[in-house]
Amino acid sequence: MQGLPERFLQYIYKENLFNKKNKLLLAVSGGVDSVVLCKLCHICGFNFGIAHCNFQLRGEESDRDEAFVKELAERLQRPFYSVRFDTKAFAAEHKYATQEAARILRYDWFEKVRAENDYDFIVTAHHADDNIETVLMNFFRGTGIRGVSGMKPRNGKILRPLLFAKRKDLEDFQQAEGLSFVQDNSNLSNDYTRNFFRNTILPLIAQKYPEVQDNLLDNIERFKEAEILYQHAIAQYRKKLLQQNGEDIYIPVLLLQKTPAVQTILLELLRPYDFKPAQLPDILGLLYSESGKYVLSSTHRILRDRKHLILSRLQEVSSSPVVIEQPGNYVFANGTLSVKHTDATAIPTDPKVACIDASAIQFPLLLRPWRTGDYFYPLGMPKKKKLSRFFIDNKLSMADKEKVWVVEMNKKIIWVVGYRIDDRFKIKKQTTSVLRLEWK
Amino acid sequence: MQGLPERFLQYIYKENLFNKKNKLLLAVSGGVDSVVLCKLCHICGFNFGIAHCNFQLRGEESDRDEAFVKELAERLQRPFYSVRFDTKAFAAEHKYATQEAARILRYDWFEKVRAENDYDFIVTAHHADDNIETVLMNFFRGTGIRGVSGMKPRNGKILRPLLFAKRKDLEDFQQAEGLSFVQDNSNLSNDYTRNFFRNTILPLIAQKYPEVQDNLLDNIERFKEAEILYQHAIAQYRKKLLQQNGEDIYIPVLLLQKTPAVQTILLELLRPYDFKPAQLPDILGLLYSESGKYVLSSTHRILRDRKHLILSRLQEVSSSPVVIEQPGNYVFANGTLSVKHTDATAIPTDPKVACIDASAIQFPLLLRPWRTGDYFYPLGMPKKKKLSRFFIDNKLSMADKEKVWVVEMNKKIIWVVGYRIDDRFKIKKQTTSVLRLEWK
Numbered sequence: 001m002q003g004l005p006e007r008f009l010q011y012i013y014k015e016n017l018f019n020k021k022n023k024l025l026l027a028v029s030g031g032v033d034s035v036v037l038c039k040l041c042h043i044c045g046f047n048f049g050i051a052h053c054n055f056q057l058r059g060e061e062s063d064r065d066e067a068f069v070k071e072l073a074e075r076l077q078r079p080f081y082s083v084r085f086d087t088k089a090f091a092a093e094h095k096y097a098t099q100e101a102a103r104i105l106r107y108d109w110f111e112k113v114r115a116e117n118d119y120d121f122i123v124t125a126h127h128a129d130d131n132i133e134t135v136l137m138n139f140f141r142g143t144g145i146r147g148v149s150g151m152k153p154r155n156g157k158i159l160r161p162l163l164f165a166k167r168k169d170l171e172d173f174q175q176a177e178g179l180s181f182v183q184d185n186s187n188l189s190n191d192y193t194r195n196f197f198r199n200t201i202l203p204l205i206a207q208k209y210p211e212v213q214d215n216l217l218d219n220i221e222r223f224k225e226a227e228i229l230y231q232h233a234i235a236q237y238r239k240k241l242l243q244q245n246g247e248d249i250y251i252p253v254l255l256l257q258k259t260p261a262v263q264t265i266l267l268e269l270l271r272p273y274d275f276k277p278a279q280l281p282d283i284l285g286l287l288y289s290e291s292g293k294y295v296l297s298s299t300h301r302i303l304r305d306r307k308h309l310i311l312s313r314l315q316e317v318s319s320s321p322v323v324i325e326q327p328g329n330y331v332f333a334n335g336t337l338s339v340k341h342t343d344a345t346a347i348p349t350d351p352k353v354a355c356i357d358a359s360a361i362q363f364p365l366l367l368r369p370w371r372t373g374d375y376f377y378p379l380g381m382p383k384k385k386k387l388s389r390f391f392i393d394n395k396l397s398m399a400d401k402e403k404v405w406v407v408e409m410n411k412k413i414i415w416v417v418g419y420r421i422d423d424r425f426k427i428k429k430q431t432t433s434v435l436r437l438e439w440k
Numbered sequence: 441m442q443g444l445p446e447r448f449l450q451y452i453y454k455e456n457l458f459n460k461k462n463k464l465l466l467a468v469s470g471g472v473d474s475v476v477l478c479k480l481c482h483i484c485g486f487n488f489g490i491a492h493c494n495f496q497l498r499g500e501e502s503d504r505d506e507a508f509v510k511e512l513a514e515r516l517q518r519p520f521y522s523v524r525f526d527t528k529a530f531a532a533e534h535k536y537a538t539q540e541a542a543r544i545l546r547y548d549w550f551e552k553v554r555a556e557n558d559y560d561f562i563v564t565a566h567h568a569d570d571n572i573e574t575v576l577m578n579f580f581r582g583t584g585i586r587g588v589s590g591m592k593p594r595n596g597k598i599l600r601p602l603l604f605a606k607r608k609d610l611e612d613f614q615q616a617e618g619l620s621f622v623q624d625n626s627n628l629s630n631d632y633t634r635n636f637f638r639n640t641i642l643p644l645i646a647q648k649y650p651e652v653q654d655n656l657l658d659n660i661e662r663f664k665e666a667e668i669l670y671q672h673a674i675a676q677y678r679k680k681l682l683q684q685n686g687e688d689i690y691i692p693v694l695l696l697q698k699t700p701a702v703q704t705i706l707l708e709l710l711r712p713y714d715f716k717p718a719q720l721p722d723i724l725g726l727l728y729s730e731s732g733k734y735v736l737s738s739t740h741r742i743l744r745d746r747k748h749l750i751l752s753r754l755q756e757v758s759s760s761p762v763v764i765e766q767p768g769n770y771v772f773a774n775g776t777l778s779v780k781h782t783d784a785t786a787i788p789t790d791p792k793v794a795c796i797d798a799s800a801i802q803f804p805l806l807l808r809p810w811r812t813g814d815y816f817y818p819l820g821m822p823k824k825k826k827l828s829r830f831f832i833d834n835k836l837s838m839a840d841k842e843k844v845w846v847v848e849m850n851k852k853i854i855w856v857v858g859y860r861i862d863d864r865f866k867i868k869k870q871t872t873s874v875l876r877l878e879w880k
Contacts, residue, residue: 140645142655144662145585193648201644205580208633215582222584225701229673230666232700260672261665 004165004173008040011164015153018121018161024048025081025119027110028072030065030182033125035072036170037162039179041123042076048123049079051113053106055087057098065182081113099191107158114157126151126160129167129198132216136197144264145230149223166213234268241269242311247320249311253287256309262287273300273311292329292336303331321368324407327435332367334403337417338438339365345427345434352440354407354415356425358433361409367417370404376413377423387416394419407437444605444613448480451604455593458561458601464488465521465559467550468512470505470622473565475512476610477602479619481563482516488563489519491553493546495527497538505622521553539631547598554597566591566600569607569638572656576637584704585670589663606653674708681709682751687760689751693727696749702727713740713751732769732776743771761808764847767875772807774843777857778878779805785867785874792880794847794855796865798873801849807857810844816853817863827856834859847877 002010011017018024026041028034028050041048052069054062066082073080091101110122131150138147153160162170174181205212237259243250251269259265267280274297275283282295286304294303296314303310306328312320318333327340341358348355374387391401407415415421417439427434442450451457458464466481468474468490481488492509494502506522513520531541550562571590578587593600602610614621645652677699683690691709699705707720714737715723722735726744734743736754743750746768752760758773767780781798788795814827831841847855855861857879867874 139579139659140649140652140655142651142658144659145666148588196648201641204641204644208636209580211582212580215580218582219579219584222704225704226585226666226670228701229704230669233669233673261668264662264665264669 004036004169005040005043007164007169008161009044011153012161015161017153017159018046018123020046022047022120023118024121024123024159025110025114025117026050027106027122027124028052028069029125030069030072031125032174032179032181033127033130033162033167033170035179035181036173037123037125038072038076039173039177040162049073049081049117049119050076051081051110051122052083053102053109054082054084055102055105056084057087057102068180068182079117081117083109085109111157121157121159123159123161125162127162127165127167127170128217129213131163131220132202132213133194133197135216135220136201137193145223145227148219149227150220152224234265237265238269241265245310247313250305251309251311253304253307253309257287270297270302270311273302274298275300275302290329292331294331301331319369321366324365324367325363330367332405333369334405334417334439336440337367337407338436338440340436342434342436343432344436345431347427348436351418351420352438354417354421354437355427355434356414356421356437357427357431358435359431360425361414361435365414366408367405368408370406370416374406374413376406376416376420378420379423379426381423387413390416390420444476444609445480445483447604447609448601449484451593452601455601457593457599458486458563460486462487462560463558464561464563464599465550465554465557466490467546467562467564468492468509470509470512471565472614472619472621473567473570473602473607473610475619475621476613477563477565478512478516479613479617480602489513489521489557489559490516491521491550491562492523493542493549494522494524495542495545496524497527497542508620508622519557521557523549525549551597561597561599563599563601565602567602567605567607567610568657569653570634571603571660572642572653573634573637575656575660576641577633585663585667588659589667590660592664674705677705678709681705685750687752690745691749691751693744693747693749697727710737710742710751713742714738715740715742730769732771734771741771759809761806764805764807765803770807772845773809774845774857774879776880777807777847778876778880780876782874782876783872784876785871787867788876791858791860792878794857794861794877795867795874796854796861796877797867797871798875799871800865801854801875805847805849805854807845807847810846810856814846814853816846816856816860818856818860819863819866821863827853830856830860 012019024041024046026034026037026048028038029052038048038050050069050073052066054066056062066084070080070082085102085105087098087101087105090096090105091098094101096104107122113119114122135148135150151160151163153163173179202212209215241251241256241259243252256262256266263280263284266283267275267277270283275295276297279295279297283302286293286295286302286309289304291304291306294301296302299314301312301314303312306325322330322332322337324330324337324339328338330337330339342355344355346355370387372388375384376387376390377384378390387404387406391404396404404419405417406413407417412424413422414425415437417437452459464481464486466474466477466488468478469492478488478490490509490513492506494506496502506524510520510522525542525545527538527542527545530536530545531538534541536544547562553559554562575588575590591600591603593603613619642652649655681691681696681699683692696702696706703720703724706723707715707717710723715735716737719735719737723742726733726735726742726749729744731744731746734741736742739754741752741754743752746765760773762770762772762777764770764777764779768778770777770779782795784795786795810827812828815824816827816830817824818830827844827846831844836844844859845857846853847857852864853862854865855877857877
């Protein structure tokens with residue numbers, strides 16, 4: 001077996017992580033792992049600075065760790081950066097678990113220090129055992145292929161050049177080199193679970209499968225490649241199924257249904273639009289629902305149209321026109337418009353319902369926000385009137401006016417939705433077939 | 441929650457497993473799971489027979505189980521099939537672990553009974569907990585994506601219509617219906633490990649993740665779809681990288697090296713040709729080796745040629761000609777032929793070496809088995825001679841004759857490998873450059 005520094009360099013080379021020209025910002029807690037990382041980078045002549053977070057979760061011990069890392073940086077004559085977080089307050093304020101809060105604070109701050117001081121990369125001391133434990137936690141908490149393929153040695157600006165090494169390798173090196181260190185902060189609940197897998201579960205399983213550690217590392221390698229192939233397949237479906245149409249994206253329902261793994265493909269296609277796995281049942285429901293049903297994410301709406309799922313940004317949803325190609329339900333910014341044929345020729349009294357002479361109608365109709373310059377023939381009036389005038393006559397507020405939509409056909413307004421139909425389309429004596437529009 | 445029979449029927453329908461026209465052969469040990477399977481098939485009016493294996497591993501208990509299942513079949517008025525195996529002897533003879541021996545005996549026999557008695561499918565009582573335990577055993581023993589996507593409800597002729605149900609569902613049903621059963625055979629070592637995960641590991645993990653059972657079932661669903669997408673990607677690489685060339689398959693090395701997951705792709709491409717994961721390092725080595733190196737499976741050879749890996753069936757390897765396009769090492773049925781240029785004009789004495797006048801040679805040469813009708817000008821003789829005659833003169837046995845290969849150029853034989861070169865290609869006084877062929 002080669003020495004740790006040689007294996008370190010080989011791994012960096014093999015994974016093409018960094019070289020001596022790069023400026024590295026090392027994330028150092030002061031524990032064995034990060035102290036060994038410092039030593040290795042020092043021995044190998046890399047150009048690095050040291051960053052330490054004091055989460056102030058363990059009183060004096062936290063301060064002791066900070067002082068220790070500061071001293072280490074001075075001894076190695078490296079730039080030192082540190083910060084103190086009120087982790088508890090941040091967690092409480094944003095309703096995060098403490099572990100999650102610490103993670104967010106840590107990486108945000110590292111990135112800030114990196115960018116401000118012209119470092120190329122943030123380098124962490126995660127090792128093979130960390131990777132195994134992370135995969136186990138993901139696995140039992142429930143995960144897809146991403147969660148079992150482990151941490152990657154390169155993830156954006158964050159590099160993990162110790163993933164090749166087992167905890168024992170690092171401890172042996174620390175002892176052989178006589179490196180001093182502090183005990184890692186272990187009172188985060190994530191660390192409790194981690195320790196549980198490390199100290200309880202894995203030793204038990206090793207009684208049945210003595211090679212369990214190596215087996216899990218092999219798995220990670222295999223799943224990593226499997227994930228690449230999986231992403232490759234997803235990329236092809238993305239290309240095939242997402243059709244840009246103006247500002248919207250159309251997904252053909254039949255084509256989607258024919259794919260061999262509808263749920264997974266749909267989830268992956270919609271992931272960039274902030275839809276969550278928990279919404280999947282609702283979204284799958286759209287495949288079998290009538291037109292007009294939709295599901296919202298924080299940024300997007302996915303709407304069932306006749307042959308497509310239509311994906312729109314919410315800011316565009318608020319004013320994007322809707323084409324009405326046939327009777328059915330159509331979602332627009334103010335709700336749903338239901339369009340159907342009926343024989344009932346009674347004149348409705350509800351302003352949210354419009355009954356018009358079907359023989360005067362040719363699809364498609366267009367449902368859109370009103371705009372300056374629009375005019376129509378208000379029911380019962382022989383002359384055309386500008387909508388702006390009509391609104392004044394009807395004493396609409398500015399806010400109300402902004403929300404008005406119209407239904408038009410061939411540039412003629414049929415209905416000012418919720419207010420008045422156009423006289424040209426009204427039910428006449430000879431009318432036998434009625435088109436009923438209802439705003440819900 | 442619906443009753444078990446309704447969920448059973450829904451799952452069968454959803455997974456399109458079988459219907460009332462099918463004849464089902466139920467694998468029944470007499471334990472809770474298989475007794476419930478019988479009852480469900482009975483209630484739902486499916487057409488089934490019952491098959492029971494007596495592995496004779498637990499003396500009287502094994503016989504008691506057999507008698508129990510026989511009686512069950514009589515009570516339900518179903519055809520009954522049983523067999524007794526000397527499992528220990530079979531395992532010893534074929535060097536299998538007992539569990540593995542039992543598995544092989546069981547499925548071989550089920551298939552035999554199925555085929556002889558016109559059953560459409562073999563139906564087993566594997567349930568969701570079995571599936572979880574299987575996945576856990578695979579995971580910790582080391583596996584790829586296949587091993588974490590669980591048992592499939594349909595695997596060829598074997599159907600598993602209870603995979604939707606948890607053990608507890610089956611036990612509740614057994615109690616509610618007052619079904620009698622025998623204790624499952626649990627002295628196979630596989631069952632020990634299974635029990636360890638069931639009774640030790642999973643309850644421990646449930647302390648940290650109370651939903652662990654459902655999480656793992658969700659994982660199985662997700663990995664199942666991920667595996668489909670993975671196989672989809674593999675199928676595309678298979679199409680792109682495997683080029684049929686006569687009886688052989690060519691894999692372009694550069695194209696293979698450019699793929700994003702060389703190891704996995706290579707392993708999957710070669711899996712149908714009986715190459716094993718353990719051979720992967722050797723096979724990967726071929727990507728960086730000189731021409732002529734190869735790796736064998738039980739049925740195939742994969743050979744490094746200049747720009748390709750060439751995959752050949754072993755029976756064709758034994759007589760397939762080898763094109764020699766330039767100096768180098770070439771593998772053929774009898775060993776390797778090394779071809780190189782040299783300045784040494786000494787005549788070799790070893791019959792396994794041929795030195796010929798390089799100026800008389802134009803590549804490519806062809807290395808092939810001799811055939812009837814072949815002739816050449818044996819060194820030192822002015823007249824051509826048939827090889828068949830030459831072999832008689834040299835007293836070759838029938839077996840020796842069968843193994844003779846020749847090197848030819850433009851239909852002229854240069855060398856009867858291991859015996860004599862052709863006079864037309866010998867080294868002459870004016871020869872300055874020599875081509876040296878050596879059979880190793």
